[in-house]
Amino acid sequence: MAASAPSSSAAEPEPNSAYLRPPTSGFLQKNNSLDEKSRIGGSFKERQSSKNVLSCENRDPRFGHTETDFSNLFARDLLPAKNGEEPTMQFLLEVVDILTNYIRKTFDRSTKVLDFHHPHQLLEGIEGFNLELSDQPESLEQILVDCRDTLKYGVRTGHPRFFNQLSSGLDIIGLAGEWLTSTANTNMFTYEIAPVFVLMEQLTLKKMREIVGWPGGEGDGIFSPGGAISNMYSVMVARYKYYPEVKTKGMSAAPRLILFTSEHSHYSIKKAGAALGFGVENVILLKCDERGRVIPADLEAKIIDAKQKGYVPLFVNATAGSTVYGAFDPINEIADLCEKYNMWLHVDGAWGGGLLMSRKHRHKLSGIERANSVTWNPHKMMGVPLQCSAILVREKGLLQGCNQMCAGYLFQPDKQYDVTYDTGDKAIQCGRHVDIFKFWLMWKAKGTSGFEQHINKCLELSEYLYTKIKNREGYEMVFQGEPQHTNVCFWYLPPSLRGMPDCPERRERLHKVAPKIKAMMMESGTTMVGYQPQGDKVNFFRMVVSNPAATKSDIDFLIEEIERLGQDL
Template sequence: MLGSGNRACSPSRAPLCNTLGFLQKNNSLGEEGRLAGSLSERQKNLYSCDNSDRDARFRRTETDFSNMFARDLLPAKNGEEATMQFLLELVGILTNYVRKTFDRSTKVLDFHHPHQLLEGMEGFNLELSDQPESLEQILVDCRDTLKYGVRTGHPRFFNQLSTGLDIIGLAGEWLTSTANTNMFTYEIAPVFVLMEQLTLKKMREMIGWPSGEGDGIFSPGGAISNMYSVMIARYKYFPEVKTKGMSAAPRLVLFTSEHSHYSIKKAGAALGFGSENVVLLSTDERGRVIPADLEAKILDVKQKGYHPLFVNATAGSTVYGAFDPINEIADICEKYNMWLHVDGAWGGGLLMSRKHRHKFSGTLSFSCCNSMCAGYLFQPDKQYDVSYDTGDKAIQCGRHVDIFKFWLMWKAKGTIGFEQHIDKCLDLSQYLYDKIRNRQGYEMVFQGVPQHTNVCFWYIPPSLRGLEHNSEEYREKLHKVAPKIKAMMMESGTTMVGYQPQGQKVNFFRMVVSNPAALQSDIDFLIDEIERLGHDL
């Protein structure tokens, strides 16, 4: 999340023995010699272990978990063997799930209605009991949880803004959960705190801020980030609100696109502005804010005696994938001394693509906000530089470690890897657009090449193609098409794609390409599936 006001940013090593085993099976002795010659002494030592040297506890064996319980695992006395075998069994479940996720013959989901899952499915019971269940049942529960869930990493999952299943990210998440720490102080999370600072600095440099100046934290999501931006804007112009409340400020008004994320409205309600003081801005056919409408509504607010405080510009709206004209909006904000926030939750990633970063344009500078120190956490006499303590920047006290997963992916892929990911997804969305824009039975929701990976369209069954498109009968029937096709998709489990209405437009498909595992053949499959399921509607 990005903001400007002058504008602000509110936004163990795995065993390497298996790697050597792979090399031994796939290389000649000469190749191994060349490999060994290229390794440092430290790397040679890491690769030198073999199965005979490994602790037997780390070998998966047939174990009867039916009479074993959580109380038998660490920190229980003599619980190491049971713990290792349980975790190895669980890893087997997870790796099998990962393998099947990338198998296109596997269903995207095994759909069941809520009442079926609540009543219990083949031994899978969601009810909680007073007595502990065996580890065998716990492993069954783990398998079934994955079985009846949605495989969001599947190459044919196009439903939400999900970016697939990244193996490095998965490794980072496992390590994060194992470390089980918190982000509020350097004292409790020294490495993670430094990772976050360095990563955010790198991100600010990519935005274009000199030397990565500014500040920020990782938040639980875009909605919370947007709320932070409103809070910072309010403090920037009316700092006394922090101590005296909203009565210390005039009636403040926020402005956001009619296509923007609903979190701006929620922030207005939660922070005491009131939903009536969140003004929606008109957009053009592509879903971009019309600057003239913004200025007209600012003047209207000022004429009423209210104070225009904040404008939210969207870089990649969730439905159309639209990018608001940030430079023009920035000029208006400067003219009326308002805070400009840029919501880049969906489109901000384009900054990593040299081909597409021009869509995320705007002159971004920064501001800052002071803190409300919690003395029991942030003692000034600690033995280290307390400026590294981050908890005071967040609304909540404890904060989940979100950084390691992202940091590890960036290390593994490099900026160039993220760029390739983004470019591939946009190329696939272009492929879909080119396939359907003139295809019989399809109509685009708006004309022109999509700005992001969002491709919005109607599928028109043969039974509707002879109707007058402006008639109420046509609109009513077309409104039901996408939901019916989606329901059949979920029943069959072959693929998933989202749909929704927008303003006066009836339900349409909102296809989002964000999974780098997807191929052109998956786009072709989606088109064929829509036509197969919708042909007789």
């Protein structure tokens, strides 16, 4: 049988046998824990102590949660165990103490962004942090240590100097929303078990469609597990609109269908093409100008070419905010071609969709109201915690028609409420995580105006960076002109490369600069920024700003750090 079949549990302590011991010993004395505590700023108790309120706290042990000795408590002593309420509350407050310490330090610039270790180091178990799972339970004391260690060896994506991904920052309201979501622990598929969340999703999607510009906010949509899946939905829905028989008969019922997307677009369109049975060959990449924007004439030429071969151009993806350059494809010109050739227009605004919230910047998505579908990830530019991605569809009924299988055990037509509120049959998922609440709560707390301010501020910061480095010695911009989004793409040239004429050797050496600097950055833990090659361009840095904690001083720091680490390369 299985190698890890559970072993006998004869030696286990009795449930509920020991907890709430007097504070004589406990995890404060453990090395690992002490170590971590000194690193991330001391326990709740220690902090209170330094404020001279510990004496007060000590008078009633029910009040001070660090009084509990977790070394003899186990998961089985928590709710629903008999008498489990008190240890449950103490345990959760201790966890919250760990988390609030982490949050405090995340926003503290004197804290490292990360404490880098190689996989083999973590697997070997650093300072007793043991990742292996075992047959027997560990004490809650050990579980708390594990929580601390997990955070200790992770990456602070909310740190003001974390610029590594399109998603960064730690929004406190969004975080509170996630804590509530996981406490509610329910599923989006029916109104029956998620009444409030289902309605929040409906209202929020309508608001997003209004902002896209569809009359009255009409249409459809769903939150999906990320932009790649949202883009996949767009392709599925487009196929269903034009060739509904594919649902029953498969791709052989349709002619050879062609999808178009730019060479700078996100790879998820190709993934969708592969997964959904189109084939990557039938995902035609379009040429871009030097700024990474699709060239409409190239699209038209390729549409004509496909038609001449007897293929059917089905779908165009216009990117609003490309991953690397932050480029916005000219949606109106693409929409004209889609109308002319009767094709589905999808706008991938996973990254750039957030700019719709800004009166100053939304013109960059001009024409988006002509799209048939839109991907928009609030978890990127709007700072919502991961994951939060919406697929919006202009025509109602297509999502449902495309995906529904009418499972009787979930979507009973004879429920007592209006079952059109059940969302499950629109999705390719069955169970679906509640991604809406944190976003809804942030919108309530910030207002549309708060998102606008956030977006404007991020774009100002990237303009600051662009202005700072465009003529600075040792920098070369990857493309000329002010970036459309917060993406600033540049090469840093160490002094040894400056003045060297363009030649294969220079290119080869320059290609290695960004990875080397990045590796040193991660080793020193001071900041993180992305790099990549693009087309025939060697590795360059891609700076992006979506973190509300970032300021000009952090941008200055990044530049200083690149120069400090890179000057001798």
